[in-house]
């Protein structure tokens with residue numbers, strides 16, 4: 001089969017948030033000259049649904065990421081897909097005494113409504129959408145991916161389509177990536193400790209009393225607390241004056257050890273229910289029955305909290321969004337990076353197709369472009385996340401109170417790693433072994449972050465240089481992780 005005989009130029013596997021943006025980006029950059037097919041297992045009226053229980057997400061995204069997409073490929077999101085505006089995100093220490101704000105202005109999306117807008121955008125750009133197909137594997141020929149194989153969910157018939165390029169946007173559980181049948185640098189499997197088990201409700205409620213550390217209609221609230229959300233965090237994200245997305249994420253290992261320590265057998269749902277009940281501001285909670293939330297007010301799913309896959313391309317194949325482990329390691333925010341990656345992937349895919357080179361080499365620019373735009377900071381944030389997971393609540397209280405300078409807060413606001421320069425200045429005044437260890441760990445993560453960022457700024461131009469670059473990355477990470485139990 002020659003490339004001219006393929007059914008499509010581009011197949012986008014998975015019509016979720018990342019898939020639809022990527023497809024639109026391909027159509028935009030090719031002036032709609034390429035044949036693009038999006039395939040999803042859901043009905044076209046419910047694209048992007050992660051599980052039978054809905055479009056499980058915290059729904060928050062920064063304005064900057066949305067602007068990034070709008071300014072480049074002309075896709076605009078407004079009400080009703082944007083449900084509520086916020087001024088930023090505030091993270092509270094376990095004792096609620098210290099608050100750190102980050103991420104700047106943003107939006108709360110309606111993830112059930114957004115796919116309809118995405119579908120409209122895609123159809124306007126001449127993109128074909130095939131629903132109700134469960135993709136099972138990739139078709140390959142001479143070490144190149146040349147299409148997808150799956151099953152029509154309703155008729156059980158075999159579904160087979162070929163293309164010059166397959167863009168995998170099937171989310172964190174991607175079977176396509178896990179069974180990638182050709183030789184490549186892509187990592188196929190994720191370590192269990194790099195996944196968070198998460199869940200959330202969408203509730204309406206009355207206000208029992210005012211306390212902006214528990215609910216603030218203008219800010220997304222994050223609660224760092226190892227008892228409430230072991231190895232993760234809990235959140236209350238406003239979707240209006242009397243409506244919020246409330247949930248939490250845990251690291252399974254940390255959760256198991258909390259259960260063991262306290263002799264309990266809590267599961268994720270009971271942990272979330274407890275968290276909701278402990279909120280003194282919210283009363284008369286009801287799972288929303290608005291049409292725009294119907295079938296989407298409760299659910300659990302998983303999210304990755306590591307750096308993105310060290311390589312995002314193979315011959316005839318690209319990874320975007322959760323399938324590439326793009327959510328930010330410290331807060332699991334995956335919408336922003338998915339928007340950025342989808343926009344870039346579309347541009348670079350079109351260029352590769354126009355240059356008639358969709359090999360790993362021809363697609364390599366996407367690796368480099370994503371790292372330069374966003375991916376350079378994620379390995380450092382992964383180290384920071386591992387350090388945080390090791391801390392007790394007392395250490396988090398102390399660290400947030402004493403070691404965060406204005407500069408650090410600015411860095412965190414930009415989604416970057418704090419420098420903790422105050423730690424070195426304060427070192428002789430720090431009392432107690434535990435706090436001194438904490439200070440040492442903060443200095444360590446900050447130094448390792450510097451090394452990692454600089455290493456990522458030297459991401460190889462050419463796939464042949466990747467093995468050496470990757471070996472050095474592994475050495476730096478080994479050194480970085482050596483201090484932590486996690």
Ligand SMILES: Cc1cc2nc3c(=O)[nH]c(=O)nc-3n(C[C@H](O)[C@H](O)[C@H](O)COP(=O)(O)OP(=O)(O)OC[C@H]3O[C@@H](n4cnc5c(N)ncnc54)[C@H](O)[C@@H]3O)c2cc1C
Nearest residue numbers: 014016017018041048058059060135171321322333334335
């Ligand atoms: C509880 C929770 C809270 C979160 N909160 C936030 C937040 O507040 N802010 C933020 O930025 N991020 C958040 N995230 C992460 C965010 O939801 C994801 O990063 C985002 O949805 C990724 O989009 P995606 O398109 O890559 O993947 P997905 O949204 O998972 O979409 C994948 C699509 O592919 C389809 N698909 C999968 N497999 C197949 C197959 N074999 N065949 C056919 N179709 C298939 C799926 O049905 C789905 O339509 C959260 C995640 C969770 C779980």
